[in-house]
Amino acid sequence: MGGNISAVIGVFSLVSVLAGALFAVGRLRGRRGIATPGQRATYEVLHTAGLAAEPLRAGLNPAGAAKAARHLRTLVGAEGLALTDTDDLLALDGRGAHHRDQLRTAARRVIASERSTVLGEAELTCDRIDCPVRGAVVAPLGGASGRITGALVAVTDGAPAPGLVQATLETAHWAGSQLALAELDSSRERLARAEVRALRAQISPHFIYNALTAIGSFVRTDPERARELILEFAEFTRYSFRAHGEFTTLAEELRSIDRYLTIERARFGDRLQVRLQIAPEVLPVTLPFLCLQPLVENAVRHGLSRKPGTGMVSIEARDAGAECHITVEDDGVGMDPATLTAGIAELAGSTGDPGDDPGQHVGLSNVDERLRSVFGDGFGLVVETGVGSGTKVSMRVPKFHPGVRAGS
Amino acid sequence: MGNDLVVPAIVAVTLVTVAIGFYGLRLARTTSDFLVASRVVSPTWNAAAIGGEYLSAASFLGVAGLILKYGVDVLWYPVGFAAGYLALLLFVAAPLRRSGAFTLPDFCELRLGSRRLRTLATVFVIFIGWLYLVPQLQGAGLTLATLAGSPYPVGALVVAAVVTANVALGGMRAVTFVQAFQYWLKLTALAVPAIFLALQWQSDGRPAVTPPDGATFRTATTVVVEQQAVLTLADGQTLEVRPGDELSFAEGEPVPEVSGVANGATDWLLPSDAGSDDRGLFGTYSLILATFLGTMGLPHVLVRFYTNPDGAAARRTTLVVLALVGVFYLLPTIYGVLGRIYTPQLLITGQTDAVVVLLPEAALGAGTTGRLLAALVAAGAFAAFLSTSSGLLTSVAGVISTDVLGRGSVRGFRLATVIAGVVPTVLALNVSGLDVSQVVGLAFAVAASSFCPLLVLGIWWRGLTDAGAAAGILVGGGAAVTSVLITVLGPAMTGWPATLIAQPAAWTVPLAFTVMIAVSLATRRRAPADIGRTMLRLHAPDALRS
Numbered sequence: 001m002g003g004n005i006s007a008v009i010g011v012f013s014l015v016s017v018l019a020g021a022l023f024a025v026g027r028l029r030g031r032r033g034i035a036t037p038g039q040r041a042t043y044e045v046l047h048t049a050g051l052a053a054e055p056l057r058a059g060l061n062p063a064g065a066a067k068a069a070r071h072l073r074t075l076v077g078a079e080g081l082a083l084t085d086t087d088d089l090l091a092l093d094g095r096g097a098h099h100r101d102q103l104r105t106a107a108r109r110v111i112a113s114e115r116s117t118v119l120g121e122a123e124l125t126c127d128r129i130d131c132p133v134r135g136a137v138v139a140p141l142g143g144a145s146g147r148i149t150g151a152l153v154a155v156t157d158g159a160p161a162p163g164l165v166q167a168t169l170e171t172a173h174w175a176g177s178q179l180a181l182a183e184l185d186s187s188r189e190r191l192a193r194a195e196v197r198a199l200r201a202q203i204s205p206h207f208i209y210n211a212l213t214a215i216g217s218f219v220r221t222d223p224e225r226a227r228e229l230i231l232e233f234a235e236f237t238r239y240s241f242r243a244h245g246e247f248t249t250l251a252e253e254l255r256s257i258d259r260y261l262t263i264e265r266a267r268f269g270d271r272l273q274v275r276l277q278i279a280p281e282v283l284p285v286t287l288p289f290l291c292l293q294p295l296v297e298n299a300v301r302h303g304l305s306r307k308p309g310t311g312m313v314s315i316e317a318r319d320a321g322a323e324c325h326i327t328v329e330d331d332g333v334g335m336d337p338a339t340l341t342a343g344i345a346e347l348a349g350s351t352g353d354p355g356d357d358p359g360q361h362v363g364l365s366n367v368d369e370r371l372r373s374v375f376g377d378g379f380g381l382v383v384e385t386g387v388g389s390g391t392k393v394s395m396r397v398p399k400f401h402p403g404v405r406a407g408s
Numbered sequence: 409m410g411n412d413l414v415v416p417a418i419v420a421v422t423l424v425t426v427a428i429g430f431y432g433l434r435l436a437r438t439t440s441d442f443l444v445a446s447r448v449v450s451p452t453w454n455a456a457a458i459g460g461e462y463l464s465a466a467s468f469l470g471v472a473g474l475i476l477k478y479g480v481d482v483l484w485y486p487v488g489f490a491a492g493y494l495a496l497l498l499f500v501a502a503p504l505r506r507s508g509a510f511t512l513p514d515f516c517e518l519r520l521g522s523r524r525l526r527t528l529a530t531v532f533v534i535f536i537g538w539l540y541l542v543p544q545l546q547g548a549g550l551t552l553a554t555l556a557g558s559p560y561p562v563g564a565l566v567v568a569a570v571v572t573a574n575v576a577l578g579g580m581r582a583v584t585f586v587q588a589f590q591y592w593l594k595l596t597a598l599a600v601p602a603i604f605l606a607l608q609w610q611s612d613g614r615p616a617v618t619p620p621d622g623a624t625f626r627t628a629t630t631v632v633v634e635q636q637a638v639l640t641l642a643d644g645q646t647l648e649v650r651p652g653d654e655l656s657f658a659e660g661e662p663v664p665e666v667s668g669v670a671n672g673a674t675d676w677l678l679p680s681d682a683g684s685d686d687r688g689l690f691g692t693y694s695l696i697l698a699t700f701l702g703t704m705g706l707p708h709v710l711v712r713f714y715t716n717p718d719g720a721a722a723r724r725t726t727l728v729v730l731a732l733v734g735v736f737y738l739l740p741t742i743y744g745v746l747g748r749i750y751t752p753q754l755l756i757t758g759q760t761d762a763v764v765v766l767l768p769e770a771a772l773g774a775g776t777t778g779r780l781l782a783a784l785v786a787a788g789a790f791a792a793f794l795s796t797s798s799g800l801l802t803s804v805a806g807v808i809s810t811d812v813l814g815r816g817s818v819r820g821f822r823l824a825t826v827i828a829g830v831v832p833t834v835l836a837l838n839v840s841g842l843d844v845s846q847v848v849g850l851a852f853a854v855a856a857s858s859f860c861p862l863l864v865l866g867i868w869w870r871g872l873t874d875a876g877a878a879a880g881i882l883v884g885g886g887a888a889v890t891s892v893l894i895t896v897l898g899p900a901m902t903g904w905p906a907t908l909i910a911q912p913a914a915w916t917v918p919l920a921f922t923v924m925i926a927v928s929l930a931t932r933r934r935a936p937a938d939i940g941r942t943m944l945r946l947h948a949p950d951a952l953r954s
Contacts, residue, residue, distance in 0.1 A: 251448060251717065280449045281584055281715045286508060321806040321821060322510055399714060400510040402517050 048074050049174065056178040059186065060141075060150050065091035072152065072175065076167045080133070080155030083141075086111055086148070096133050096155035099124055103136065107151035110138045114148050116169055118160050135160040139172035141179055149179055191373060204297070214267035229266055232259045240290065247404055250317060250324070250397075251283040253292045257315070260293060264300055271304060275314035282317050282324040286404050287397045288370045294363035295328040295393050302391055303330030320396075327394040334385045340364075364393070375401055413783035414555040421593075421787045425794050426574055428586045448717045449584050455728030458712045460590035462729075463736055464540070464796035465547030468594060468789050470845030471737070473760035475744025476751075479676030484692060485845055486737035488699025492852075493733060495860075496704045497726040502719035503867045503946040510714050511803070512707060512859055513811060519866045521936050522874035525881075530811040532858045532885055533707045537804035538832045539851040539892065540706070541797055543844040545836035547761065548793045550844075554762040555786050564836045567790075571797040572829030575805060576822045584715060590795040591732065597788020598739040601768045601781040605746050608771050617748050618677055624752075625657045631753045639756065640665040655756065663752040676748070694911035698853040701917060704863055705855030707807070708799035718950040743767055761844050765789060804828040839896055849911075850892045857916035858885030861924050867946055869925075873935050876928025884920020888912050 052071035055064035065083040069091045073081035080094035084107040089100055096103065102124055110117055116139040124133055137160050141150040152172040156164055211233055218226035236259040239252070265272050296315065303311030311332055318325045368381040375398055385391040449457075467489060474482040509515040513529040516522065545564040552563030609615070633653040640646050641664045649655070657663075679692075703709065716722040747754065747763035750771040754760050765785050772778035809824035839847070858881045865872045865880075891912035901909060908915065928935075936942065 249717075283448050284714065284717050321802060322810055400508060400514040400518075402521075404508075 045075065052175070053178050056175055057182050057185070059182045060085045060090065060179060062090045066093070068175070069093040072171060073154075076154050076164070076171050078137075078154035078164060078168070079157050082107075082153040082155070083150060084108075084111075084153065085150040090150075094155065095157075096136070096153075098126060098128065098131070099133055099136075099155070103138070103153050103155070106136070106138050107153060110140050110151050111148050114140055116140060116165075116172070118165060120159065132157045134158050137165050137168040139169050140176075141172055142176035149176070149183075187373070190369065207297070210267055211263045214263065218266065225266070229263060232262050235259055236263065240293075242289070246289055247286050248289045249283065250285045250287060250292075250326075253287065253290070254278065254283075254315075257293055257296050260296065261300075261313075268304060271310050272300065273310050273312045275312060277314070277316040277318075279317055279319040279324075281319040282399075285324045285397055285399055288367075288374050291367045291370060291395075292326065292328070294367055298363050298393070299328050299330035299332075299391070302334075303332040306333050322399055324397045324399060325394065326397065327392055329390065329392040331390040334387050334389045334391055336387050337383075337385060340383060340385065367395075371395060371397075374404060413779050414786045417783035417787040418552075418790045421790045422570055422794065425586065425590070425791070426570070428589070448721075449715050451716070451721055451724040451728055453584055453588050454712065454715050454721075454725045455732055456588035456591045457584045457715075458587075458709060458725065458729045459732040459736065460587035460592075460594070460795050461708055461712065461799040462706075462733065462796070463591065463594050463792060464848065465544045465789065465792050466845045466848035467737065467740065468598070468792040469547050469551070469761045469764050470543070470848065471740035472743035472747065472764045473754075473762070474845050475741055476747040476754060476763050477760045479678075481679055481688070481692065482845075483741070484695050485699065485849070486741060488696055488852075489703075490730065490733045490737050492699055492701070492703025493726055493730045495700050496709075497723060497730065500704045500863050500867065501713060501722045501726045504710065504863070505713050505716050505722035506719040506948075506950065507942075507946050511711060511807060512705070512862075513807060515863070515866065516877070519936075519942055520872070520874040520877055522878075525874050525878050527811065528878055528881055529859075529862075530807050532854070532881065533807050534804055534828075535889060536705065536851055536855050536858075537707055537800050537828070538835070539854065540708075540848060541800050541804075541832035542836045542839060543842075543847040544793050544797045544800070545833060546839065546842075546847070547789065547844050549836065550759070550761055551765055551786060551789050551793075554759065555765055555782065561837050564833065567793045567797060568829055568833040568836070571794060571801055572825055575798055575801045575829075576825040587795055587799070590791050591736075593791045594788045595732075595736055595739075597784050597791070598736070598743070598764070601785055602739050602742050604777065604781055605767065605771050606742070609746060609749070615749050617745055624660050624662050626659065626750065628659045629657050629753050631655045631657070631756045634757045634759055637666050637756070637758065649756075657753075664756070666755045690914055691907055691911040694853070694914035695849060697917050698849060698856045698911070698913035700856075701860040702852030702854075702856035702913075705859030706851075707803040708796070711803055711806075712799075720950055740764065746771065801825060801828055842896070846910075847896075850888075850895060853911070853913040853916065854885060854888040854892060856913050857888040857920045860917065861920045865921070865924055865928075869928075870939050870943060871928050871932065871935060872924065873928045873931045875931040875934055876924045876926075879927040880920045880924025883923045884916050887919060888916040891916070 048071050052068045052075065055067040058064045060083070069081050069083050070093045072083070073093050078094070080092065080096035082092040082096065082103055083090050084104065087108065089104045089107070092100065092103075102119075106117065106119055106123070116137070119136040119138065121134050124136060126133075133155055135156050135158065137154045137156070139152050139154075140148045141152055142148055152168065152175060154160075154164060154168040154171075211229075215226050215229045215233065218229065236256060239256040239259075261272075261274055265274075296313065299313045300311075303313050311330060314327075314329045316327045316329070364381060364383065372380050379396055379398070382394045383391065384394075467486070471482075471486050471489075474485060504515065507515060507518055509518050512533055513526045516525045516529045545568050548567035549560040549562070549564035552558045552566070553560045631654070633649045633655065634651050636648075636650050638646055638648050647664070679688075713722050713725070716725055743764050747760075747767055751763055751766050754763055754766070765782065768781035768785055769778045772781065805821060805825040805828045808828055809821040813820045813824055861880050861884065862877050866877070891909045894909050898909075900906075
């Protein structure tokens, strides 16, 4: 019995000494050379990856994809490599050019299903006798927020080995994150642009000029009213020039619109009619600062300009479960939807040539962009208009959105 | 039984509710006066609206029925239903409003930043909502069956269809004034008949509620038994009755004692004897915990707090709710007590939940006054079913459309409403045997063992982690849900297991708190990094924020 135990202890201690020695040798060897094969491999992989990353950071376009595909092919170790966006093959490096169509359809399928797939010989039939292509691995490229922006296709001479599949998947994952970074860059740019435009859109010089003129006309005839209007104007500019806070509540925004309309009514008199339907439940809803007021300014301008007689502006805010629906409507001359779309597209481009009514588009696209960047792409502005039939702008605001908070 | 005024009254209430839901906003708010338009909802209006949404069939019918049946023991139901707002006021109202969260899943995401926890909370919101909807539909079926003589499923189906269609088509979108109107309608519908009943009782020479030699039938009565029971007749004979049996009693004949309910004066008037058996005491504590702590976890109540402009207004609103709800709960108690005198046959039939709607005619006779008052009560009861069901359905459909079906479009919301409406309807058609208030009590127990710990710890303890919250909800809430499912679907039980299952809150609530704290401490590293900022947002006074 005692012999047994000592034998067990002996074996155990022997094994642990051996293991310790192995561990120590491993550690020492790891420290010794500067360029072990492992280190060299790491260096090479990272270097190639760096080369591929540069074109990818510009986003998915044919030129960048062509440059990136070469390095990615080295990285994966495949005979051919192709990059696609959501509907077309952007670049192909190495073998497989005559399989383009098959690869494109496979990539579309992968993008639709968001799952990688392996193509065998059966799916890659061709009539060339000397064709060496025997298989391909197709993996989706994930962009920011998990959206699939394209696919990576690795073409091989033999049946796709598990190693190739793994390498392709990992490479696709890495490339996807590079694309996500690219998207992040571009959205940061968009944000900066939106901010600049927001500053510009906050208060229109025309409005200041018109308001002061209107107030001036009352100074002699009705000093009391002129005084009130000046105070309203002061309050209005205080809110509009507010330096802090990206968000505000619907109640605050409406209060500012009230001041704005008071001043405009002093100018237009009975020509300007206002109709309001505000559900009191949605007054505490938080929304981006100054995202309703530009719409009202547009409606006033649109409802009254180039049109005889009175103009009606109606503002409506309805409670809709977890959302609040806001519409601003005027019965003015309206516009051709095509002009509006073209105007917005042009402005989104860069400079924005001041056309006949430049503030219109700046206001709308600025609000639209800010709503989308805060709440997501599903929450943009909806504009319904036609020549001679007025304009209706509607927006949906969720009652709660993480990261949105009044006064911050 | 047939009261020809009841159906018109119910139809009128339904039509008015639907019409105001669709056109109320247009009528109330077409104005070009900004000062009126941008005026926020005052705490008083908001409180009345919360009351309107909260006072459900359980409050309107169930409480009186329970008091008729069990006496003073069940006074904890109305007390707890009202006092739940005290816990809400003390721990939750203002910080929750300041957080900006609209629903409970929103709060989870905001405080703990976890999508998975949000999903879990969604599941519980849906379960609690459905569990709470079932007794509303059940009450509707019962009321119509009692007053208009229709079969039980008709009332449940009618209310379910009206409410589902109304919510799906966009009416009843939480319009504050409609819900506030519902509160005052319900209060009137109980208070006015209560005054007449009290006068009648006075003129009858104030008959004792528990006469020394047992209750007697005031008129010749024929009773159709609807639940199996054992009757003990005045001469000591026992008689086993089954559903469908008909018994006739002459005027002045003593009411037989019924098994399973409080019969004698001492039994009914005094708390059940705690010394001999701890089960009653345990059940009472369970009930108190569930109702005190469950109110803060009710999905349709919490969304109403969003209407308040800030934390201070939320707190004032809660205080007013406490007063309004407190006043209301005095009335069902009166009905339960008077029911003991005027409608003792309900003890034998087992349909005690019908006492509120039957009492006016039983006490005042089938003359015009009695029939008018009965119609008024029925209208109030329908207002209760409609408002509470609409609020619940809107909440449940809202979370289904945003969290289950994905970002909600109008079509998604409609689909969600239909899904949310069908499930409780099917359940309500199958559980007609349970007391309305007991099912509601179970919903409170689930809310108290899942969302109460989440809210209280989430608001007052920095150390809560998403893993801890999820574990607490799963274990505590899961235990409560299991108890509910066993109660509703499982076999009948006796002894301690039956008590633990029927009134689970006293063990599931501490369990949920313990698990939540223990797991949070074990996963301390997962505490959100921006906890300081979140806490500041929840607790800093409103004046500091702008």
